[in-house]
Structures are given as structure tokens and as C-alpha cells.
Amino acid sequence: MYQYDKLDQALVDARTREFRDQVNRRLAGTLTEEEFKPLRLMNGLYLQLHAYMLRVAIPYGVMSSRQMHQLAFIADKYDRGYGHFTTRQNIQFNWPQLVETPDILDDLATVQMHAIQTSGNCIRNVTTDPFAGVAADESVDPRAVCELLRQWSTGMPEFSYLPRKFKFALTGATADRAAIKFHDIGLQLKRGADGQTLTDIWVGGGQGRTPRIAQLLKQNIAVEDLLPYLDAVMRVYNLYGNRDNKYKARIKILVASLGLDVFAAKVEAEFTRADRSRFDGVTDTLARIESRITVPDYKLSANADEASQSLASKRAADPAFDAWVKTNVFEHIQQGYRIAVISLKPVGGIPGDASSDQMRLVARLAETFSSAEIRVTHRQNLVLPHVALQHLHELWMQLCGAGLAESNVDLPSDIIACPGLDYCALAKARSIPVAQQLSSQLRGREANNNLTGLSINISGCINACGHHHVASVGILGLEKKGVETYQITLGGRNNLDASVGEVLGPGFSADEVPQAVNQLVDTWVQRREAQESFSDTYDRVGKQVFAEAVYAAP
Amino acid sequence: MLLHSDGRVELTLPEVPLATNTVVCGGTDPQSLTTDVLRQPIIEIQFASAADGRGYSVARHLRVTLRYAGTLTASGSMLPDQLAYLYKAGFDQVVVDETLLLKHSAEDWLAAHKRCCHDRPYGTQSYSEAAVSGRASVWQQRVSG
Ligand code: SF4
Numbered sequence: 001m002y003q004y005d006k007l008d009q010a011l012v013d014a015r016t017r018e019f020r021d022q023v024n025r026r027l028a029g030t031l032t033e034e035e036f037k038p039l040r041l042m043n044g045l046y047l048q049l050h051a052y053m054l055r056v057a058i059p060y061g062v063m064s065s066r067q068m069h070q071l072a073f074i075a076d077k078y079d080r081g082y083g084h085f086t087t088r089q090n091i092q093f094n095w096p097q098l099v100e101t102p103d104i105l106d107d108l109a110t111v112q113m114h115a116i117q118t119s120g121n122c123i124r125n126v127t128t129d130p131f132a133g134v135a136a137d138e139s140v141d142p143r144a145v146c147e148l149l150r151q152w153s154t155g156m157p158e159f160s161y162l163p164r165k166f167k168f169a170l171t172g173a174t175a176d177r178a179a180i181k182f183h184d185i186g187l188q189l190k191r192g193a194d195g196q197t198l199t200d201i202w203v204g205g206g207q208g209r210t211p212r213i214a215q216l217l218k219q220n221i222a223v224e225d226l227l228p229y230l231d232a233v234m235r236v237y238n239l240y241g242n243r244d245n246k247y248k249a250r251i252k253i254l255v256a257s258l259g260l261d262v263f264a265a266k267v268e269a270e271f272t273r274a275d276r277s278r279f280d281g282v283t284d285t286l287a288r289i290e291s292r293i294t295v296p297d298y299k300l301s302a303n304a305d306e307a308s309q310s311l312a313s314k315r316a317a318d319p320a321f322d323a324w325v326k327t328n329v330f331e332h333i334q335q336g337y338r339i340a341v342i343s344l345k346p347v348g349g350i351p352g353d354a355s356s357d358q359m360r361l362v363a364r365l366a367e368t369f370s371s372a373e374i375r376v377t378h379r380q381n382l383v384l385p386h387v388a389l390q391h392l393h394e395l396w397m398q399l400c401g402a403g404l405a406e407s408n409v410d411l412p413s414d415i416i417a418c419p420g421l422d423y424c425a426l427a428k429a430r431s432i433p434v435a436q437q438l439s440s441q442l443r444g445r446e447a448n449n450n451l452t453g454l455s456i457n458i459s460g461c462i463n464a465c466g467h468h469h470v471a472s473v474g475i476l477g478l479e480k481k482g483v484e485t486y487q488i489t490l491g492g493r494n495n496l497d498a499s500v501g502e503v504l505g506p507g508f509s510a511d512e513v514p515q516a517v518n519q520l521v522d523t524w525v526q527r528r529e530a531q532e533s534f535s536d537t538y539d540r541v542g543k544q545v546f547a548e549a550v551y552a553a554p
Numbered sequence: 555m556l557l558h559s560d561g562r563v564e565l566t567l568p569e570v571p572l573a574t575n576t577v578v579c580g581g582t583d584p585q586s587l588t589t590d591v592l593r594q595p596i597i598e599i600q601f602a603s604a605a606d607g608r609g610y611s612v613a614r615h616l617r618v619t620l621r622y623a624g625t626l627t628a629s630g631s632m633l634p635d636q637l638a639y640l641y642k643a644g645f646d647q648v649v650v651d652e653t654l655l656l657k658h659s660a661e662d663w664l665a666a667h668k669r670c671c672h673d674r675p676y677g678t679q680s681y682s683e684a685a686v687s688g689r690a691s692v693w694q695q696r697v698s699g
Contacts (some may be wrong), residue, residue, distance in 0.1 A: 007692045022635065030662060038605060039635055155680035157639035158614055161607025238611045239583065275618040278682055285693050
């Protein structure tokens with residue numbers, strides 16, 4: 001992973017001092033809450049339903065064991081002994097006291113962590129493929145460009161008071177595990193004919209109340225032009241984005257209202273006209289970043305054959321281990337190594353939550369088995385990216401002892417859920433209890449039916465933080481006459497064949513949701529052909545078939 | 555008062571020059587600015603609200619794209635905590651008028667000014683943007699070792 005130097009550290013330290021000063025002024029009353037709000041939001045501090053919430057950045061979802069240990073320490077010292085990993089590959093603490101938040105930031109800064117730009121109308125923490133750098137299907141490792149974007153956008157005055165928040169996602173692989181088409185800007189990195197890195201830029205994607213699939217803005221942009229071009233995109237958005245209505249303020253609305261061609265022409269004009277001196281030496285900066293991304297030595301690669309035989313016999317002997325390897329272990333670019341995903345979706349659990357003990361265990365396991373590196377996925381799970389074949393069984397046994405060995409990655413019980421009405425001030429309905437009930441119900445079925453290809457995402461309101469639009473089965477919490485109701489959407493996809501789910505029909509009460517979901521799963525299992533995903537079956541057979549099954553039921 | 559990015563402070567606002575400035579509102583489309591404006595010794599960009607960042611892009615357009623060499627002045631709605639951002643974005647001076655002083659005391663403004671111009675390092679640095687008073691950006695510092 002990328003190693004901060006003393007200039008990075010100085011910047012984080014300075015920011016922490018600035019925030020302490022702001023909190024002191026707020027506590028002394030010289031800053032009103034209204035004035036404090038944009039300042040605290042720049043540092044990830046929200047005011048939720050019951051308390052403040054601090055969102056800590058995990059840049060592009062990569063962290064070290066040392067950092068995870070510190071998150072566990074913070075969870076114990078300042079919170080209630082747990083943290084919540086989010087769809088933006090960050091972590092949230094739900095119960096900090098305002099007066100203690102500067103101390104939390106100080107403690108984070110000791111391990112180069114911070115909460116910079118995890119909220120507010122600025123460029124947010126960049127997200128990427130959780131398998132970046134190790135995925136077998138990757139042509140360009142996106143981490144250096146992610147770090148370049150992080151640096152470029154950090155503390156940048158021009159893009160700190162945008163019309164609305166702004167999210168980047170990057171991938172360099174064939175399979176899109178970063179949902180780039182549902183971000184304000186999605187970058188797809190690839191190799192050119194001469195081996196150089198080229199980037200396609202997608203713009204105007206997003207979820208929320210107006211879901212949009214991003215459109216292709218520019219193809220094959222060279223590395224040295226990437227930042228100047230993105231700078232031009234941001235300037236056009238900053239100048240022309242809607243500032244009167246926050247629901248029309250995202251770049252997707254600007255692109256839709258101008259039309260892609262007009263928007264692209266404005267960007268192109270700005271790109272051509274703008275002074276590029278700020279970006280002199282950007283390729284050297286990128287090379288310097290690349291040189292500071294550590295690569296494990298993979299010394300167990302040599303024993304790959306032997307290790308894979310021994311793994312096969314362990315799998316044959318233990319069906320539970322075999323099931324875990326099938327669902328939670330992925331191909332690695334390095335012979336003899338695998339990527340192991342740790343599910344934070346235990347049956348009946350809260351998606352994305354981890355206790356401090358679990359965090360410490362994962363930190364220790366990463367030290368022992370994964371070069372002390374951990375990733376966070378946008379499905380709210382954790383990843384150990386460099387596990388040797390011969391360590392998989394030992395790793396699994398240790399995870400079993402801590403309730404972290406659920407074999408359900410990418411299965412229906414691997415549910416994304418936003419915090420909903422249990423925490424969020426904007427929520428209309430609860431998400432977490434619905435997720436808990438559905439995971440208990442679906443987990444049993446997963447053992448009997450092969451349910452790969454069906455995802456369930458739950459949002460507690462139309463803001464769609466739980467990504468319901470892009471799930472095979474999306475569940476959206478609404479309030480009807482003071483009662484929580486849930487609308488179901490079908491057929492979403494967040495990969496490169498992106499699609500937005502369609503509303504099935506009238507909503508359901510919380511009690512009715514599990515049965516409705518069961519009927520949807522039944523219908524898919526009956527109607528699917530071969531390895532078809534839920535959304536592919538849905539596209540082929542149509543909504544009516546599913547609606548009849550659900551609404552005709554007694 | 556008038557705060558300068560080089561660290562100077564004028565406690566009272568000069569009456570004459572500011573009244574004759576070319577005033578550009580933060581929401582102006584920079585494409586509508588003609589080259590006439592470049593001959594003005596002072597250009598004042600007014601921020602409609604502290605949350606409206608368009609003035610930064612207008613400033614950048616004037617300073618970097620059009621290479622405006624005169625004095626760039628920020629006025630309107632701002633917070634003391636934004637001074638560093640304004641200086642980094644190329645503003646030479648910031649007008650703290652009576653309205654702003656009603657919201658934040660002169661001490662608050664002076665403290666913020668001191669923090670970003672004199673106390674270093676503070677939370678004002680960025681990687682790609684040269685900081686106030688000729689300080690190098692983080693990227694430039696790395697190149698120069
Ligand atoms: S989707 Fe709504 S309820 Fe859920 S976290 Fe976002 S704003 Fe809150």
C-alpha cells in the first residue's frame with residue numbers, strides 16, 4: 001500500500017490542529033452551529049438522529065493492520081466498541097462526543113488517518129476496486145491514480161465549495177467491482193497498444209432520487225492529460241452546476257440538462273484554454289507515488305503446486321471450509337496466492353458492522369497472512385488481499401472462532417444496507433432490521449439452491465445510500481401516513497452493463513417484505529436458464545411474471 | 555478591514571480605491587469577461603454566500619488562464635476559516651466589511667489571518683496549489699527535495 005511521507009503527515013497534522021481550533025470555537029460559542037456545519041462536514045463530522053457521527057477516510061479502501069488496530073482502539077475509547085464500514089469504503093463511528101472529536105483525529109493522525117473530505121460539497125474519498133493491484137482480471141493497477149486524485153483534490157480551494165458532493169470511482173479490471181457508472185465521474189483505466197496507460201472518463205452517473213447511468217465523456221486520455229482534463233470537468237461543474245436546488249445540483253443533472261455534447265464541448269474548451277503549469281511534473285508525481293506503493297514479496301509462490309494439493313484435500317475433508325473457499329476466495333495475480341474476503345454479513349447481523357475485537361483479529365490475521373494489508377469493499381466487507389494457498393485453512397479457522405467466516409460473499413444474504421432510521425436523521429424507514437430478517441431467511445436457502453447472481457440492497461430513504469437502485473432486488477424505505485413501507489425495485493446492476501432497477505408495484509409493510517422477497521427468489525429459481533443472474537432473468541421474462549408471483553400470493 | 559495574502563493588515567478599509575474597482579459577482583460566467591477587465595488595477599470578486607465556490611473558479615480563470623496581473627480582491631459572504639482557501643486560490647486581499655464583522659469579531663478574522671499567513675504549518679496546505687506568500691505546494695516541495 002501507499003506509504004505517506006513526512007509532507008503527507010504534516011498536512012494531516014496541520015488539518016487536525018485546525019479542526020481542534022474550530023471545535024474549541026464552537027464549544028466556546030464563537031462559532032454558531034450554522035457556521036460550524038460546513039467546517040465540521042469538511043472533517044467528516046455529521047449530526048445524526050441521536051448523536052454526532054464521525055466518518056473516517058480509508059483512501060480507496062486500503063489500510064494497514066496498524067491502522068485497523070487504531071480503529072479498534074478508537075471504537076473502544078470513544079465509541080461503543082464497534083464501527084460501521086460503509087459503501088464508500090470508509091468507516092463510521094456512531095457515538096462520538098463533540099468535545100472528544102479533536103482527540104479522535106489526533107489518535108487517527110498517529111497512523112496517517114483522518115476524516116478529510118469524507119463529507120461536504122467537495123471531492124469525496126475516491127473509491128476503487130477492492131482487488132486493485134492483485135485481481136487476476138486487471139490490466140492497470142488503479143491505486144497510484146487513486147492516490148494522485150486524493151492528493152490533487154485534498155484541500156483544493158477551487159473545488160471545496162462545489163454545488164454538491166462529488167464522487168470518483170476507478171477500475172482497471174475487466175469486471176467492474178467499483179460501480180464506476182454510478183459515480184459523478186468513473187474512470188476506466190486500460191493499457192494502450194504500446195503498453196501506456198489510457199483512461200476512459202464516464203460522467204454523470206449517480207443514485208439518489210434521480211438515478212443515472214454515467215455517459216462516456218472522453219476516451220483514451222493519456223496519463224499526463226488526465227488531471228488537466230479532470231480539472232476542466234470540475235471547473236465547468238463548479239461554474240455551471242445548479243446551486244438553487246440541492247436535488248438538482250449533482251453533475252448528472254448538469255450533464256442531462258446541457259446534453260452530453262454541449263457539456264463535453266465546454267470541458268474541451270476549458271481543457272484547451274486552461275493553464276497547465278500546476279500540472280507540470282505530474283507524471284513524475286505519479287511515478288513517485290507508484291514507487292511508494294509497497295509490493296509484498298510473495299515468497300510462498302514457489303510452493304504453489306504442493307500448496308494447492310494440500311488445499312484440495314482440506315476442502316474435500318471439510319465441506320464448510322470448501323463452501324467458504326468457493327464463495328469468499330478469489331483468484332490472485334500471483335501464483336500460489338488468493339484474495340480472501342471476510343464477510344461482515346453474519347446471519348441476522350448488521351451489515352458492515354465490526355466490533356473492536358473483530359477489528360483487532362482482522363488486523364492480526366492480516367499481519368500474519370496478508371502482508372499487514374486490508375481492504376474495504378463497497379459491499380461493506382473486508383478483504384485480505386495477499387493470502388498464500390497454504391494459509392487459507394488456518395485463516396478460515398481463526399475467522400470461524402470470531403463469527404467472521406460467513407460463506408456468503410456475493411450471495412443474497414450479503415446485503416448492503418444504509419444506517420436508516422436507527423441512526424440517520426434523513427431516514428423514512430429502518431433498513432437494518434429488514435436486512436437482519438432477510439439475511440436470516442435467505443441464508444438457509446443459499447445452502448440448498450445455488451443463489452449466485454442475486455443481490456439485495458436496502459436504503460432507508462430516497463437518497464439511496466444503500467444503493468437499492470443497482471441491486472437485483474432493491475428495497476427502498478418510505479413513509480406512508482406515518483407508517484414505514486418498503487418499495488421493491490427489480491433488475492438493477494452496478495457492473496459495466498449498468499442498469500437501474502424498476503419499481504415492482506405497490507409497497508409492502510416491514511412484515512410483508514420477507515415473504516415478497518421469498519417469492520421473488522422462488523420465481524427466479526423456477527424461471528432462470530443455466531447460470532443466469534436475477535437481473536438477466538428479469539430482463540428476459542419481464543416484470544409481470546414477478547409481479548404476479550408476489551401480488552397474487554395469499 | 556483589509557487583509558492581504560502577504561500577511562499585511564489594514565485595520566480600516568481604504569475608501570477610494572475599492573469604490574472604483576471592477577466588481578465581478580462570484581456567479582459571473584468567466585467567458586463573459588472581456589480582455590478590457592485585464593487593464594483594471596483591482597478586480598473585486600463578490601461571493602454571494604460562503605458556500606458558493608464559483609468565485610474561486612472566476613479568480614482562477616482571471617489569474618491563471620487570462621494571466622491577470624493586478625490585484626484580486628474577495629468580498630461578500632465569507633468565513634474567517636476560508637481565508638487560507640482564498641489566498642491559495644490567488645486572491646491578494648480580502649475585504650472584511652461591517653457585515654462580516656457583525657458575524658465574526660475582528661479578533662476572529664485576525665486570528666485566522668495570522669494562522670494562515672504566519673503560523674505554519676496549519677491546515678491550509680494542499681498538494682497541487684501553491685500556498686500563500688510564495689510557499690510551495692506539496693508537489694513542488696517534493697520535486698525540490
Ligand atoms: S439512504 Fe436515507 S436513510 Fe439511508 S443513510 Fe442515506 S440518507 Fe440516511
